[in-house]
Amino acid sequence: MASEKRPAPTRRTGGRATPKGGPTPRRAGTSRTPEASTRYTPPVPRAQKQSPRWVPVLMLVLIAIGVLVIFLHYVDLLLPGAASNWWLLAGLASILGGIVTATQYR
Numbered sequence: 001m002a003s004e005k006r007p008a009p010t011r012r013t014g015g016r017a018t019p020k021g022g023p024t025p026r027r028a029g030t031s032r033t034p035e036a037s038t039r040y041t042p043p044v045p046r047a048q049k050q051s052p053r054w055v056p057v058l059m060l061v062l063i064a065i066g067v068l069v070i071f072l073h074y075v076d077l078l079l080p081g082a083a084s085n086w087w088l089l090a091g092l093a094s095i096l097g098g099i100v101t102a103t104q105y106r
Contacts, residue, residue, distance in 0.1 A: 051106045059101040066094030 069079070069091035076082045 049106050051104065055101060055105050059098045059105065062094050062098035062101060066091045066096075066098065069094065 069087055072079050073082055073087040073091065079087055081087075
């Protein structure tokens with residue numbers, strides 16, 4: 001058998017593929033102010049917005065009416081045609097309206 005020699009391994013040099021980050025050297029005569037960012041920064045509000053007084057009141061009223069309608073439907077009191085599921089739908093819609101109103105509260 002003939003002894004076969006393997007080719008010599010190629011020498012690999014370690015190191016970075018990209019230059020190392022960090023501060024870049026400044027040139028003479030440049031200003032020391034930072035460069036403008038390319039990222040969007042929203043404007044600072046002058047005053048915080050506040051909701052009108054009726055928003056939390058409407059929210060609580062809608063939720064209370066919805067809970068009351070659903071309760072009265074199940075105990076079968078004061079609602080004409082209480083066997084109908086439309087009362088449940090109206091109560092749930094009222095509660096949903098209260099939740100949507102809650103998203104407008106600031």
